[in-house]
Amino acid sequence: MxxxxxxxxxxxxxxxxxxxxxxxxxxxxxxxxxxxxxxxxxxxxxxxxxxxxxxxxxxxxxxxxxxxxxxxxxxxxxxxxxxxxxxxxxxxxxxxxxxxxxxxxxxxxxxxxxxxxKATKVKFSxxxxxxxxxxxxxxxxxxxxxxxxxxxxxxxxxxxxxxxxxxxxxxxxxxxxxxxxxxxxxxxxxxxxxxxxxxxxxxxxxxxxxxxxxxxxxxxxxxxxxxxEMKMLEGDPKIKNKMKQMHREMTNRRMMQEVPRADVIIRNPTHVAVALKYDPDKHGAPYVVAKGLDLMALKIVDVGDKNDVPWIENKPLARALYAACEIGQEIPVDYYSAVAELLVFIYRQKNGGELPA
Structure with missing residues (x-):
C-alpha cells in the first residue's frame, strides 16, 4: 500500500x-x-x-x-x-x-x-x-x-x-x-x-x-x-478575502493607469472623484475611466494633477455618477446635459478647443 x-x-x-x-x-x-x-x-x-x-x-x-x-x-x-x-x-x-x-x-x-x-517544539515521537x-x-x-x-x-x-x-x-x-x-x-x-x-x-x-x-x-x-487542497482553499474565508483583495488591487492599478487619459475629473471635493473620458470612436457618450471614495478619490485627483487632467468640483453630479456608473460604463442619459456642459467648458479652456464631434 x-x-x-x-x-x-x-x-x-x-x-x-x-x-x-x-x-x-x-x-x-x-x-x-x-x-x-x-x-x-x-x-x-x-x-x-x-x-x-x-x-x-x-x-x-x-x-x-x-x-x-x-x-x-x-x-x-x-x-x-x-x-x-x-x-x-x-x-x-x-x-x-x-x-x-x-x-x-x-x-x-x-x-x-x-x-x-513548531520546529523548535520537543517532539516525543x-x-x-x-x-x-x-x-x-x-x-x-x-x-x-x-x-x-x-x-x-x-x-x-x-x-x-x-x-x-x-x-x-x-x-x-x-x-x-x-x-x-x-x-x-x-x-x-x-x-x-x-x-x-x-x-x-x-x-x-x-x-x-x-x-x-x-x-x-x-x-x-x-x-x-x-x-x-483546491476545494479547501476555495472554501477558506481567509483565502477568499485575500483573493478579493488582490483582485481589488489589480483593478485599482489598472484604473489608475487610465486616469491620465481622462478629459475631466468631477469631485466632491475630497470624498468622491469620478474621471470621465469622451471618445466618439469608442463610445457614443462620455464614460467612466476611474472612480473612488476618500483616499482613492484623492489619489485619482493627484494622478490627474500630475498629468494635467482638469478637475471640477460638483458635489451632486460627482455623487450621482459614482452611484450610477461602473468603470468603463457610459454615463446615463439623465446626466448627458450636465456632463456636456462641463466638457464644453473644459475644451474651451484648452486653447479655445471644441468638443469632439
Missing amino acids: ASSEGADKTEKPTSHKISEARKEGNVCQSKDVATVVMLLGVFVMIRIMIPTIYQYIISMFRYVLDCIAHSEHDPLNGTLFYRFMIYALVCSLPILFVAVILAILSHGVQTRFNYSK KLNPISGIKKLFSLSKVVDVIKNILKVSLLIILLIFVIKDKLLPIARTLNMHPFNSTIMLLGFIWDLIIRVVIAFSVIAFLDYLYQRWKYQKDLMMTKQEVKD
Whole structure:
C-alpha cells in the first residue's frame, strides 16, 4: 500500500503545500553548503590575521624571556596567564564572529530566513526507538554515509598528493631560519586548505542539488490531494478575502493607469472623484475611466494633477455618477446635459478647443 501511494504522487507540490511545510520547519537546505562557507570564511580570516597572530606570539616569547631574565618575576605568574588570555581572545574573537555570521547567513539564504516555532517544539515521537531504527536505514542516512566516506577519501588523497609534491621542500625547511621555514610550512598548509575547500565545495554543490530533489520528492502530491487542497482553499474565508483583495488591487492599478487619459475629473471635493473620458470612436457618450471614495478619490485627483487632467468640483453630479456608473460604463442619459456642459467648458479652456464631434 505504501509503495502504491508513493507511486501515485505524480503532482508537483503546490505553493500552499510548500508554505505549510515551511511553517512546520521543513525547508530545503544543505548542511554541507553551510559548513563549506563557514570554513572558507574562517580560513580567510586566519590568513588575514596571520601577521597579527605572529606578532602576538613574538610578543609572548619576548615577555617570557624578559621574565626569566629578571629573576624577581615569575614567568608562570598570573600576569602571564592574563596576557596570554588577552592575546588569545584578540586573535580568536574576529574569527569566531565571522564563523557565526557566515553560518547564520548561509542557513538564512538557503531557507530564506524561515523561522518556525513548531520546529523548535520537543517532539516525543522522535524518541521512538523503532522510528529511529528505520531512519538508520533510510536513503538520507545512506547518502550521509557515502558523503562522509567521500570526504575522508578526498582528504586522504589530497594530503598524499600535497605531501608527495612538497616532500623535498618540506625537508629543506629543516636547514632554514625558523621564520622562513614557518612561512613556507604555512604556505604548504594553505595550499592544502585551498584544495580541500574546492573539493568539499563540489561535494556541497552536489549535496545541495540532491537536497532540492529530495525536498521536492518528499512534498510530491497525488492528484486527489491537489483536488482536495483546491476545494479547501476555495472554501477558506481567509483565502477568499485575500483573493478579493488582490483582485481589488489589480483593478485599482489598472484604473489608475487610465486616469491620465481622462478629459475631466468631477469631485466632491475630497470624498468622491469620478474621471470621465469622451471618445466618439469608442463610445457614443462620455464614460467612466476611474472612480473612488476618500483616499482613492484623492489619489485619482493627484494622478490627474500630475498629468494635467482638469478637475471640477460638483458635489451632486460627482455623487450621482459614482452611484450610477461602473468603470468603463457610459454615463446615463439623465446626466448627458450636465456632463456636456462641463466638457464644453473644459475644451474651451484648452486653447479655445471644441468638443469632439
